[in-house]
Amino acid sequence: MEICSEEAVKYVWEGAIPLQIHLHESEVTTLPPPAPVLVLGYRIGYLPLLIPQIKPHFDSTLPPGVDTVWFDYKGVPLKWYIPTGVLFDLLCPEPERPWNLTVHFRGYPGELLTPCDGEEAVKWSFINSLKEAAYIINGNCKSIMNMSQADQYELWQSVLNGTLENYSRVVPRLKLGVLREDCKMRSISRSQQVTGETNDSLPNQTGRIPVRLYIRNVEDIDDLEGIGALDSWEKISYINRPVENHDEGGLFTLRRAMESLLPELFGPSSPSPGESKTKDEAGGEDGDSETAGGAQDAAAGEPPEAAQQETHTAQMARIRLIRVQGIVPGWDTPFAWVVNNLSHPDFFLHVCVLVSASQGSH
Amino acid sequence: MAGPHKWDGTISGLDFCEAARTFSQRWKEVNPTLTHWVWIPRPMISGSAIGEGVGYLSLENMCHQRSTEDLVVSECCTADEEQSVDCATLAQNDNRGIHFYDYHILYNFSYNVPVLYFRGYQYDGQPLPLERVKEDFPPHSSSILKESRWTFLTTEDHPFLRRPWHMLHPCGTRDWMKLLFSSSHLSKSEAVRQYLPSWLSVVGQVVGFNLPLAIHEGLSSSPVTNWMQPS
Secondary structure, eight states, rough: OOOHHHHHHHHHHEHHHHHHHEOOOGOOOOSSSSOOOOEEEEEEGGGGGGHHHHHHHHHGGGGSOOOOOOOEETTEEEEESSSSHHHHHHHHHHHSSSSEEEEEEOOOTTSSSSOOOHHHHHHHHHHHHHHHHHHHHHSSOOOHTTOHHHHHHHHHHHHHHHHHHHHHGGGGGGOOOEEEETTOESSSOOOHHHHHOSOBBOOOOOOOEEEEEEEEEEOOOOOOGGGGOOOOOGEEEEOOOOEOOOOOOOOHHHHHHHHHOGGGGSOTSSOTTTTTTOOOOOOOOGGGGGGGHHHTTTTTOOOOOOOHHHHHHHHTEEEEEEEBBBBBOOOOBHHHHHHHHHOOSSSSEEEEEEEEEEEOOO | OOOOTTSSSSOOOHHHHHHHHHHHHHHHHOOTOOOEEEEEOSSSSTSSSSSTTOEEEEEEEEEEEETTOOOOOOESSSOTOOOOHHHHHHHOOOGGGGEEEEEEEETTTTTEEEEOOOOOOOTTBBBOOOOHHHHTTTTTTTHHHHHHSOOEEEEEEEEETSSSSEEEEEGGGGHHHHTTTOHHHHHHOHHHHHHHHHOOOOOOHHHHOOOOOTTTTTTTHHHHHHOOOOO
16 A cells, blocks of 8 residues: 555645634724635644734724734634644534634733744744654754755745645655654655665664644534534643554554554553553653553553453543544554655644543543 | 663653652652642543543742842742741732742653743732743853753743743753763662752753752762752
8 A cells, every 4th residue: 555645745735724814803993893804724834824814904903002913713712833724623523614713913812822923933833843753753853953044944935835845845855754654664755665665764763753632522422513612722632742653563553553642542452552561671762651651550560450440441531533634534544644644744743632521430 | 771871861751750759759858848849640631530640740839039139049948948938928028029930840752851841920920921030040041051052941832731831942851861871870770760850950050940959969879969060
C-alpha cells in the first residue's frame, strides 16, 4: 500500500473552513453596524493570519485605541496557536458552515490567551513546534536551527499562503523524512518511499512520532448535533506526547497508536502497550509506557489485576469520535499513512478526540 | 537511564514521578516550617478519573518582596530560616512591593526533561506580565539568559491548567544537565534522586528561586555542590 499519497496531501492543503466573522457588538460605533465578512480559513493555517483580510471591513467602525485582535466562538476565546482546522474539528462536532466566529479588536483576555501581536507571534509559535517535532524525530533541533534565512522565509511564506508546492521544495532540507510503514524508521524522501529504496534511512532517528491530542469530554448522547457548545477550555485535555511503535509485528494501525496514548479508553481485549514493559527497562525512550499511568504501573507485573483494572476504566469512558484534518479515519488505517498524509506543516499530527463518560461512572 | 558516561541528560516520565516524590519529601525534611512542594495528580482527561499517576509539583504563594530603595531582591518566607518574616504583616505595611509567585514543575514528554512554569501576581491577585516578572529576577539572571543559549523565557498555555503561564523553555535542558552530571559517578537511583534538586538549582538562578543548600547535603557527591558557585 502506498504510504505517501500526493493526492491526499494536496486535499489537506486545499482544505479550508468557510468562516463568517462578526465584529463584537461592543466594538461597533457606527450605524448601521457592519455586515459580517466571509473569509476562507485554511485548515493548516491560523486565525490571526486572516486579520489583514478581516480588518479592512471593520476599520471604520472601531472605537479609538490600539488593536489587540482575538476571536471567540460562542463566547469562548479561541487559542490562536492551534491550527484553524483543528479548532473547527474540536469545537464543532457537527460541522457548522459557515463557521460563525466573533472578532474583537479590544480587550484582549490575557488571563485566558497567551499574547499574540499578529503574524510574528504565529510564525514564532510555528517554528517552535517544528523544532519540537525535529527534536522528537531526530533527537535534536539542528536541522531547523541551521536553516538558511532564505529557506526559513520560503517555509513560512508557504504556510502563510497555503502553497504546497513551495513547502514541498523546502521540506527535504528539514531532514525530517517520511515515516515508513513500520512506524519505526523514516526514509529521506517521499519519492524514495514510493520506489521502496531501503538504504536511505535518516541517521540518528529516535523512532518517536510527534502527535498532539485534543480531547473533549462530551455528553453521552447519540446525536452529535445535540452536543452543547464548549464553554471553557478547562473541559479540553491537551496531550502532547510522541507515539512510539513497540509492537513486535503486525501492522501498526491508527488504533494501536491511539491505544498507546490512551490505553484506558480501549477495551480489555487488546493488551495495553504498557503492560508488557517492566520498570527496569534500560534506555531513555520508555516515555510512553508511563501513559499506562503510574498508578497502574504497580499492577503491570500482575496480568490478572491489570486486566481487571483495565476493564473497570474501559467502562468509564468511550471514544465517540476521532477527527484528523476533518476526516474520521478508519481504525485500521496504517498509522504511517495517517502521519505522512494528514500531519500539519509543523510535522505534528493533530488529533481531535471526543470522549463520553459512560453511564454509571463517577 | 544508562550508566553516567552514556547518560544524555534526560529523565523518563516514571523516573520524574519518583524524583518528584523524593524531592518534595526532602524539601519537607529540610524546611519543615516553609511552604511545601505538593504533588498535584491530574487525570489525563479532565472531568474523569482516567489516567491517574500523571501530575506535577506545585509550590504556591511564595512571597517576594522588592526593596524600593536599592532594588535589592530579598525573599521572605523562603530559604533563610532566620528570616521568618510574617508576610501578612509586610503586606499591610507596603502593598506595592509584594509580589507572589506560584511555581509548577511539569514533565515534558517531547524533551524528556522537567520544565518550570511560573506566574507572578500582586497582593490583590492581579497577574504580572512577563516584563514585570523579569524585574523581580536577580541581577545576574538576564546575563545568564543572554549568554547561554540553553533556555529562554516564554509565555505558553500551562498544559494542565490551559491558561497562560510563563516558562523556561526545555529545549536546552538535556545538554546542561548532562554537563552538570558529567563529573559525577552516580548509580541510576542516585541520579534520579539528585535530578530535581540539581535541575532546580540551575533554573532557579534565572527566576530568583533559591534552594536551601541543605537540600543537597546528605546526597553523596551532589553535582551541584561540586559545580555551583555561591549565589
